[in-house]
Amino acid sequence: MTTNGSGQAPEPRAWKARLGSRLGEKLSREIDSFEGQIEQKRAGKLTDEVFAEMRLRRGVYGQRYDNGQRHDGVSSRELVFPNAELTKGPGTLWDAPGMVRIKNPFGALTADQMDVLAEVSEEYADGILHVTTRQDIQLHFVHLEETPDLMRRLGVVGITTHEACGNAVRNVTACHLSGVCTTQTFDVTPYAAAVSDFLLGHPDAQEFGRKFKPAFSGCADRPCGLVKMHDIGGIARVREVDGVERRGFEFYVGGGLGAVPHQAELFDEFLPEEELLPICQSISRVFARLGEKDVRSRARLKFLVAKLGIEEFRRLVLEDRAGLTEDSRWTAFLDDVHKGHDGPLWQIEKKRDKLTPSPQLEAWLGTNVTQQRQPGYKVVMIYLPLGDITADQMRGLADVARRFTGDAVRMTVEQNLAFRWVRESDLSALHEALEELALADPRAETLTDITACPGTDTCKLGISSSRGLARTLMDHLETRGEELDEVVRGLRIKISGCFNSCGQHHMADIGFWGVSRKRNGYNVPHFQVVLGGQWAENAGSYGLAIVAVPGRNIPAATDRIIQYYVDEREGDEGFKAFVTRVGKASLRTLLQDLTEVPAYEQDRSFYSNWGDPREFTLGDMGVGECAGQIVSPVEFGLQASEREIFSAQDRLDQGDFNGAADIAYGAMLIAARTLAREKEIGLGEDPEAVVAAFKTHLFDPGLFHDPFAGGKFGNYLFRVHRERKNGFEATPSRARQRIEEAQLFIEAAHSYHVRTAETVSV
Amino acid sequence: MSTQVAPDVRSRVLSAPQRVGVKLFVEDQEAFDRARMIEVFHRWIQEDRLPGTLVDVHDYTHVQEGPGVLLIAHEWHLRTDEAGGRIGLEYEMKREASGTLSERLGEAVASLLEAAAALEQDTAGDNPVRFVTREMVFRFTDRLAVPATDAAFEEVTPELEKVLAGLYGDAPVEFERVGHARGPLTLHMRVVGEGEWTLEELVSGARSAAG
Numbered sequence: 005m006t007t008n009g010s011g012q013a014p015e016p017r018a019w020k021a022r023l024g025s026r027l028g029e030k031l032s033r034e035i036d037s038f039e040g041q042i043e044q045k046r047a048g049k050l051t052d053e054v055f056a057e058m059r060l061r062r063g064v065y066g067q068r069y070d071n072g073q074r075h076d077g078v079s080s081r082e083l084v085f086p087n088a089e090l091t092k093g094p095g096t097l098w099d100a101p102g103m104v105r106i107k108n109p110f111g112a113l114t115a116d117q118m119d120v121l122a123e124v125s126e127e128y129a130d131g132i133l134h135v136t137t138r139q140d141i142q143l144h145f146v147h148l149e150e151t152p153d154l155m156r157r158l159g160v161v162g163i164t165t166h167e168a169c170g171n172a173v174r175n176v177t178a179c180h181l182s183g184v185c186t187t188q189t190f191d192v193t194p195y196a197a198a199v200s201d202f203l204l205g206h207p208d209a210q211e212f213g214r215k216f217k218p219a220f221s222g223c224a225d226r227p228c229g230l231v232k233m234h235d236i237g238g239i240a241r242v243r244e245v246d247g248v249e250r251r252g253f254e255f256y257v258g259g260g261l262g263a264v265p266h267q268a269e270l271f272d273e274f275l276p277e278e279e280l281l282p283i284c285q286s287i288s289r290v291f292a293r294l295g296e297k298d299v300r301s302r303a304r305l306k307f308l309v310a311k312l313g314i315e316e317f318r319r320l321v322l323e324d325r326a327g328l329t330e331d332s333r334w335t336a337f338l339d340d341v342h343k344g345h346d347g348p349l350w351q352i353e354k355k356r357d358k359l360t361p362s363p364q365l366e367a368w369l370g371t372n373v374t375q376q377r378q379p380g381y382k383v384v385m386i387y388l389p390l391g392d393i394t395a396d397q398m399r400g401l402a403d404v405a406r407r408f409t410g411d412a413v414r415m416t417v418e419q420n421l422a423f424r425w426v427r428e429s430d431l432s433a434l435h436e437a438l439e440e441l442a443l444a445d446p447r448a449e450t451l452t453d454i455t456a457c458p459g460t461d462t463c464k465l466g467i468s469s470s471r472g473l474a475r476t477l478m479d480h481l482e483t484r485g486e487e488l489d490e491v492v493r494g495l496r497i498k499i500s501g502c503f504n505s506c507g508q509h510h511m512a513d514i515g516f517w518g519v520s521r522k523r524n525g526y527n528v529p530h531f532q533v534v535l536g537g538q539w540a541e542n543a544g545s546y547g548l549a550i551v552a553v554p555g556r557n558i559p560a561a562t563d564r565i566i567q568y569y570v571d572e573r574e575g576d577e578g579f580k581a582f583v584t585r586v587g588k589a590s591l592r593t594l595l596q597d598l599t600e601v602p603a604y605e606q607d608r609s610f611y612s613n614w615g616d617p618r619e620f621t622l623g624d625m626g627v628g629e630c631a632g633q634i635v636s637p638v639e640f641g642l643q644a645s646e647r648e649i650f651s652a653q654d655r656l657d658q659g660d661f662n663g664a665a666d667i668a669y670g671a672m673l674i675a676a677r678t679l680a681r682e683k684e685i686g687l688g689e690d691p692e693a694v695v696a697a698f699k700t701h702l703f704d705p706g707l708f709h710d711p712f713a714g715g716k717f718g719n720y721l722f723r724v725h726r727e728r729k730n731g732f733e734a735t736p737s738r739a740r741q742r743i744e745e746a747q748l749f750i751e752a753a754h755s756y757h758v759r760t761a762e763t764v765s766v
Numbered sequence: 767m768s769t770q771v772a773p774d775v776r777s778r779v780l781s782a783p784q785r786v787g788v789k790l791f792v793e794d795q796e797a798f799d800r801a802r803m804i805e806v807f808h809r810w811i812q813e814d815r816l817p818g819t820l821v822d823v824h825d826y827t828h829v830q831e832g833p834g835v836l837l838i839a840h841e842w843h844l845r846t847d848e849a850g851g852r853i854g855l856e857y858e859m860k861r862e863a864s865g866t867l868s869e870r871l872g873e874a875v876a877s878l879l880e881a882a883a884a885l886e887q888d889t890a891g892d893n894p895v896r897f898v899t900r901e902m903v904f905r906f907t908d909r910l911a912v913p914a915t916d917a918a919f920e921e922v923t924p925e926l927e928k929v930l931a932g933l934y935g936d937a938p939v940e941f942e943r944v945g946h947a948r949g950p951l952t953l954h955m956r957v958v959g960e961g962e963w964t965l966e967e968l969v970s971g972a973r974s975a976a977g
Contacts, residue, residue, distance in 0.1 A: 019910065069822060076812045084819055085840055086862065099840055101821060119948055126950065127785060127907045130843060131833050132826060144824075145838055147861060389828040396831070396849055399946050442830035442851075461824060475828050615825050617805045 019153040023160055031159045038062050039152040045092065056093030061172055063105045063165030064151050066093060067144060067462050070100035077618030092148050101145040103462060104154060105168035109200040110178035110193055111139030111415030117161045118402035126395035128154045133398055135391040137455060137508055139177045139415045140168060144462050167204060171212045176200040178220040179228030180414035180422040184376040184383055188222030189240035190251060195280060196220045198337040202281050211292040213303030225541055230417060232268045233259045233543040235305040236287055243274050252276045257287060258309030261505035264744045265546045266306040269314040281334040286324040301716035365435050367446035384423040384434060385448035390456055390471055391419030400441040408434050419455055420448050451495050452481045455508060459501025459518065460613060465712055466501035468518025468529040468555055472615030474499050480559045489570040495579055496539050503748060510546040511537040513579040514565060519552055519751055520758050522639060523601040527758050529555040529613050529620045535591060536583030548653050549747055550591050556610045557598040564594055588653055638757050641678025645671045645750050652743050661734035668746035669728055672721050675753040695725045708756050717752035720745040779917045782867045783908035787858035788878045789847055793896040798853050800827045803835040803846050806888055810837065815884055818842060844881055855882050868925045875929055876972035883965050897965055900957040907950045914951040919943055932975025933968045937961045
């Protein structure tokens with residue numbers, strides 16, 4: 005510490021000292037403890053596994069290339085960091101830049117928080133704040149040793165990263181319109197806050213095998229809450245009991261996206277508000293006690309609910325609930341809830357500004373401004389391209405928030421910001437202020453407001469570049485602008501870089517998820533096209549995969565899909581209904597020629613991701629000047645298995661659930677046999693022999709294992725094979741699940757082929 | 767590595783920052799090709815074109831007035847910065863810095879100029895990128911070391927003048943504090959004296975001054 009000339013003590017040179025008591029004692033202790041763990045790890049006193057879970061629970065995540073290897077388009081190179089021998093997790097280098105996830109319950113932000121978020125993003129990250137599809141904020145390219153100070157500075161304005169990652173209760177999300185929504189039953193905000201506070205660090209929520217995501221919605225119809233894709237979720241309900249109106253929730257459990265999406269099951273038609281926290285506690289206890297711990301891929305709550313059945317799961321939870329010791333926190337928050345007021349935060353000014361008409365303002369009013377339940381006020385959406393906003397913009401937006409909305413800002417699951425309680429009289433001035441920040445783009449919640457996960461930009465699991473594709477599609481559709489038919493402007497496009505669904509592609513009208521295919525002897529980035537998901541009704545249903553299209557052809561595929569809808573829709577037919585009516589076979593035919601990949605020498609762009617000039621190949625693959633390529637038997641076999649999957653989907657659409665499940669099983673067998681025959685020439689078609697050969701030659705030696713998911717996909721085959729032998733009665737959801745699993749097994753077969761195949765040239 | 771910086775005993779308000787950004791503006795704003803920068807930066811990683819541990823390229827061209835295209839290194843970030851609606855190349859020292867305040871400033875300036883010279887050289891053919899050599903922007907994102915105050919502004923400008931004298935000789939420069947009041951201390955520097963300098967001359971001067 006230095007002193008200045010006047011003898012007055014200057015500001016301390018460390019954030020911990022400078023912030024002093026402004027940081028709460030409990031949080032301060034927790035961050036000190038984490039800092040101590042970092043030092044312990046540095047000193048070799050903690051194992052990689054233990055420390056990795058510790059930092060994950062503090063929101064400190066890994067990032068692509070953190071194993072110190074990166075393919076630069078020519079060869080795989082080692083990233084040489086100063087602390088080359090030090091690791092912060094299994095295979096994760098100490099100095100490799102990482103991601104920090106910041107948890108904001110129900111996406112709420114105050115202006116003061118926005119200021120500090122801007123500061124930490126430019127100091128510790130790359131100057132960008134990324135809003136996620138779960139109302140979190142992510143910072144990228146952060147160094148581990150800078151995270152304690154980052155946490156301290158956030159803590160001063162009431163933000164925590166605690167349990168933002170890891171096997172813990174993740175951010176509690178809720179509709180961004182809660183409290184101001186025209187269709188809400190009641191404001192779910194205080195309930196989401198109560199669940200978030202109650203479960204954060206709760207002893208009964210510390211022993212999960214996987215993450216646990218809650219969500220709340222104020223109504224059943226609108227999409228904002230997405231309750232049915234969450235581990236637990238409540239939709240606001242009121243019921244008259246003994247002449248008194250009571251609040252409660254239509255309560256769901258066991259939903260989730262991921263590789264195999266599950267629709268949540270109804271746990272209780274009406275869970276009274278006073279039972280919300282104890283039931284959440286008991287669900288946590290049952291999940292911690294009975295949930296899978298060893299096999300990560302089966303460890304989400306959805307698998308436990310599916311395994312036990314909703315009736316047995318409910319019985320176990322209620323049995324646990326009956327034995328819980330009373331906790332005053334269960335109902336303490338309700339006093340405040342019922343004392344709560346329904347606004348307004350601002351007084352309406354008598355004199356209203358006359359809107360100065362301009363095409364920009366008109367367009368913005370049409371797309372980014374919606375009615376609020378309270379007369380005289382509006383909700384204004386701030387469109388953030390791919391969820392990104394700069395530190396400068398965030399700081400400027402904090403000023404705008406102070407001027408126009410108080411602290412009523414929410415992040416949305418579509419990666420935008422919502423300003424609530426904006427006076428109608430302020431709309432013109434607000435638009436002008438947003439224009440100055442380059443944040444007045446009129447495309448919120450439209451076709452070109454595309455959602456994408458980080459994908460290959462920063463995620464370790466990304467296969468294809470979801471953000472690269474999103475950028476391309478946004479530009480492509482934007483240039484078409486006026487020529488796009490009105491009926492397609494409200495459609496949603498969502499993109500994931502892999503099967504894990506962080507981009508929520510299952511619920512989009514038009515969804516894409518990244519896969520790779522071996523074509524002409526090279527790896528070619530592709531996207532599976534998923535059509536007809538339902539964003540409304542809290543993610544009411546999921547779309548199904550149509551066909552994998554090379555990434556380079558996705559803009560053309562999108563054009564065709566939307567044009568087909570414009571040309572062939574009947575009356576006011578919605579997109580999901582249209583997809584159901586025309587059927588997947590016709591959609592596949594529509595896109596079939598776009599699945600072709602030109603020869604490498606003819607068009608090299610097909611062999612790279614959008615926005616990334618590096619060749620999408622393994623570095624050691626041959627790039628010979630051969631005259632042509634022959635398609636290997638493996639490629640034929642895997643394509644045959646994909647065709648079977650398509651047939652299975654058709655059967656499912658026709659209501660033949662057992663037939664669909666059987667064909668999906670057959671598709672898995674074709675893929676397994678195709679690969680196993682490379683090791684055991686002469687292998688026949690007997691399912692028992694195929695499964696045994698697959699196990700012996702591919703699964704047991706670990707060859708088929710996914711680099712990240714391990715044996716997950718191979719196990720799908722074994723389980724389905726067992727079920728088949730033991731007798732399998734397909735329900736709609738089970739048949740659907742089997743198709744999804746078969747699809748993933750075939751994707752894994754493609755991945756295996758990509759990892760191992762050699763170019764066969766002639 | 768600690769984020770706590772060693773105190774600079776000559777300074778009353780400031781200490782030597784770990785993080786400081788320096789930006790040069792692109793001459794022809796309209797002709798600047800963002801997509802091309804992605805290719806250039808990927809190639810720089812392949813060729814180890816700049817010193818440091820080069821990690822990755824990140825594309826933020828979809829963000830208006832954003833960081834453009836980023837070349838991420840362990841020690842620094844290089845971005846085709848579009849802040850304020852004016853495209854430039856910003857070098858931001860991020861970590862592993864050493865030396866006094868002026869030594870670090872000198873190192874950051876020299877590193878930026880070398881990167882800019884590399885970019886001019888690599889785009890010399892079609893649609894060459896050229897930089898304005900009489901202006902720079904300094905951004906101090908390490909608020910602990912360089913707070914965004916008037917006192918810090920008064921203290922940092924003589925340090926910058928020392929560094930810039932190695933580039934522009936006796937030509938006077940002026941500083942204007944720019945940016946948001948709650949943002950990091952940001953200074954827009956203009957050479958107000960007579961004279962023209964090529965980027966190569968500035969690189970040479972910066973390196974000589976930095977030793």
